Amino acid sequence: MKLSEFDFELPEHLIATRPARPRSSARLLVAEGAQIVDRIVNQLPDILRPGDRLILNDTKVIPARLTGERYRSGEAGETVARIEVTLLEPQPDGDWAALVKPLKKVRDGETITFSDELSAQVLGREDGKARLRFNLTGDDFDAALNAVGAMPLPPYIAAKRPADEADKSDYQTQWARRSGAVAAPTASLHFDAPLLDALRTRGVQFTHVTLHVGAGTFLPVKVDDIADHKMHAEWGEVTQAAADEINATKAAGHRVIPVGTTALRLIESAAQDGVMRPWQGPTDIFITPGFQFQIADGLMTNFHLPKSTLMMLVSALMGIAPIREIYAHAIAEEYRFFSYGDSSLLLPERG
Numbered sequence: 001m002k003l004s005e006f007d008f009e010l011p012e013h014l015i016a017t018r019p020a021r022p023r024s025s026a027r028l029l030v031a032e033g034a035q036i037v038d039r040i041v042n043q044l045p046d047i048l049r050p051g052d053r054l055i056l057n058d059t060k061v062i063p064a065r066l067t068g069e070r071y072r073s074g075e076a077g078e079t080v081a082r083i084e085v086t087l088l089e090p091q092p093d094g095d096w097a098a099l100v101k102p103l104k105k106v107r108d109g110e111t112i113t114f115s116d117e118l119s120a121q122v123l124g125r126e127d128g129k130a131r132l133r134f135n136l137t138g139d140d141f142d143a144a145l146n147a148v149g150a151m152p153l154p155p156y157i158a159a160k161r162p163a164d165e166a167d168k169s170d171y172q173t174q175w176a177r178r179s180g181a182v183a184a185p186t187a188s189l190h191f192d193a194p195l196l197d198a199l200r201t202r203g204v205q206f207t208h209v210t211l212h213v214g215a216g217t218f219l220p221v222k223v224d225d226i227a228d229h230k231m232h233a234e235w236g237e238v239t240q241a242a243a244d245e246i247n248a249t250k251a252a253g254h255r256v257i258p259v260g261t262t263a264l265r266l267i268e269s270a271a272q273d274g275v276m277r278p279w280q281g282p283t284d285i286f287i288t289p290g291f292q293f294q295i296a297d298g299l300m301t302n303f304h305l306p307k308s309t310l311m312m313l314v315s316a317l318m319g320i321a322p323i324r325e326i327y328a329h330a331i332a333e334e335y336r337f338f339s340y341g342d343s344s345l346l347l348p349e350r351g
Helices: 039-048 138-148 186-190 194-204 239-251 263-269 309-318 321-332
Strands: 027-032 037-039 053-057 057-062 067-074 077-090 095-100 111-113 121-125 131-132 180-181 205-209 235-237 256-258 279-283 297-302 343-347
Touching: 027 039, 027 321, 037 039, 037 321, 039 343, 053 239, 077 131, 077 321, 095 121, 095 194, 186 297, 194 205, 194 321, 205 239, 205 263, 235 263, 239 256, 256 263, 256 297, 263 279, 263 297, 263 309, 297 309, 309 321, 309 343, 321 343
Parallel strands: 027 343, 053 205, 053 256, 057 180
Antiparallel strands: 027 037, 067 077, 067 111, 077 095, 095 131, 111 121, 121 131, 205 235, 235 279, 297 343
16 A cells, blocks of 8 residues: 555644643544544543443653763863753663764763763664663652653654643643653543543443553654555553453453554554453554454544554554545544644444
8 A cells, every 4th residue: 555545734733732621621523434523522421332441551651851961081171062862762671772962972881961860871872872771770760850851742742842841741641650651642641530530430441551652653654655664663561450351341242442542552462363362562563454453443542643654553443535534524623633632533333
């Protein structure tokens, strides 16, 4: 399939730079088969059915953008260079892969100082990235990072304004628990405590899974034939308890609806022969039209970038022509797009 099949024109003013307040007041496009209805996120309890199970990604976004200094002594005396660091993903041994700018200003073995408490040693550099080892671990690292780091806003927001203190709560879900993501599972940003309570009262159930969203989620697709695209890998986990809950919902004839493409990609990675299995490890699943969904009966998701892998995913779920109609409707009705934008509930017809 050609990349051009997933392109569309998006007016610049529809790109949201701040979320709706309160969170659940965002607009919600509900597409059930061929029917499209305009609703509000806080009306989800009226839309979902008792017994439906929402799959929620409990990853926690870290304030991954850091500014530090590199000190060096030489013939010219002591010199200082300002260094910008964006953490990309944690390594199994506790080190971090990171973008370092300017990379030419650091050498292997040198230290970048971010604050009196936080610093990192450059262990190596390769393919435009660096491997960093921080001086702190665990809760001490989290506290020091929260004190000096900024949230890693998506490029299309960062180009319009810098991250600020509001983003530290705005760009985090209500149930964020396991640190490791450098991008938020943004469909989940629409949920607040009153909405969660109303959904529980309705009889909607919740299952938590973890997929640490990486910076690769923003990488553009650069090939003309999408079959040639190499999908980035992200670490995820589905526990035995989560798998059992999902299987019980399917067995009872109720719907399993992931909140966000990250949750969907993870559960479809963990499924085997229509049954949810426990899972832990990296997934680079690439969902494109023709994909056979095993678990997901629908998807709650924001509106995605043209020609992105996420446009391919929602096209796989709903069909290319129906997604074109859904997006044309969203643009005509001036829904707000991307991470801080409005949302959609996609419920495909199943034969």
